Amino acid sequence: xxxxxxxxxxxxxxxxxxxxxxxxxxxxxxxxxxxxxxxxxxxxxxxxxxxxxxxxxxxxxxxxxxxxxxxxxxxxxxxxxxxxxxxxxxxxxxxxxxxxxxxxxxxxxxxxxxxxxxxxxxxxxxxxxxxxxxxxxxxxxxxxxxxxxxxxxxxxxxxxxxxxxxxxxxxxxxxxxxxxxxxxxxxxxxxxxxxxxxxxxxxxxxxxxxxxxxxxxxxxxxxxxxxxxxxxxxxxxxxxxxxxxxxxxxxx
Numbered sequence: 001x002x003x004x005x006x007x008x009x010x011x012x013x014x015x016x017x018x019x020x021x022x023x024x025x026x027x028x029x030x031x032x033x034x035x036x037x038x039x040x041x042x043x044x045x046x047x048x049x050x051x052x053x054x055x056x057x058x059x060x061x062x063x064x065x066x067x068x069x070x071x072x073x074x075x076x077x078x079x080x081x082x083x084x085x086x087x088x089x090x091x092x093x094x095x096x097x098x099x100x101x102x103x104x105x106x107x108x109x110x111x112x113x114x115x116x117x118x119x120x121x122x123x124x125x126x127x128x129x130x131x132x133x134x135x136x137x138x139x140x141x142x143x144x145x146x147x148x149x150x151x152x153x154x155x156x157x158x159x160x161x162x163x164x165x166x167x168x169x170x171x172x173x174x175x176x177x178x179x180x181x182x183x184x185x186x187x188x189x190x191x192x193x194x195x196x197x198x199x200x201x202x203x204x205x206x207x208x209x210x211x212x213x214x215x216x217x218x219x220x221x222x223x224x225x226x227x228x229x230x231x232x233x234x235x236x237x238x239x240x241x242x243x244x245x246x247x248x249x250x251x252x
C-alpha cells in the first residue's frame with residue numbers, strides 16, 4: 001500500500017516538474033501577429049513570406065478578432081499592395097482590404113496608435129492609386145488618423161512620414177505645404193536617422209524646391225546606409241528609389 005502511494009506521489013511530482021518546465025516555453029509562444037511580423041521582416045529575401053503572413057493572420061482572425069491581429073493584417077495588406085500586387089486593380093484591392101481591416105482595428109482598439117496609422121496609410125495609398133479627386137475626398141480621414149496617431153504617440157515614425165507626404169502631395173489650395181512636409185520628415189529622422197523611407201521623401205521635397213545638392217546628400221546617405229530601420233523596405237523600395245532619384249538630378 002505504502003509502495004503504491006509513494007509511486008503515485010512520485011508520478012505527481014514528475015508531472016508537476018514537467019509542467020513547471022513547460023510553463024516558460026508556453027509564456028513565450030508567439031502570437032499569430034508576432035509570427036507574421038517575423039515573416040515579413042525579411043520579405044526582401046523571399047517576397048512570398050508576405051503571402052504566408054497574410055494567410056496566417058486571416059486564419060487567426062477567423063478564430064478570434066484580436067486587435068493585434070487586425071493591426072498586423074492591415075500592415076501586411078499594405079505590403080501586398082506595395083510589393084506583391086502587379087496591377088493597379090490588385091493594388092487597389094490590397095489597400096482597400098488594408099483600410100477596411102484598419103478601420104475595424106481602430107473600432108476595436110481606439111487607443112492603439114498602430115491601428116490608426118495603418119488605417120490612415122492604406123486609406124491614403126488607396127486614394128492616391130485611385131486618382132487625385134479620390135485622394136482629396138479621403139483627405140479628411142487620412143488627416144484624422146495622422147492626428148489620432150500622433151496624439152497617442154508623438155514619436156510615431158510612420159505617422160510623421162504620412163503627415164509629410166500629405167503636406168507634400170496635396171495641392172496648396174487643399175492644405176499642401178512643402179515647408180511643413182520637410183519639417184515632418186526631418187522630425188522623423190531626428191527620432192531615427194536610419195528611417196530611410198523618410199530620408200528618400202525628404203530628398204523628394206528638396207528636389208521639388210530645387211535644392212539638388214542637399215537632395216544628393218540625403219540620397220547618398222540612403223545608399224550608404226548600413227543599419228536601416230527596416231532592412232526589407234530599404235532593400236526593396238528605398239534603395240532603388242534613392243538611386244533612381246539620384247540619377248534624375250544628375251548634373252543639376
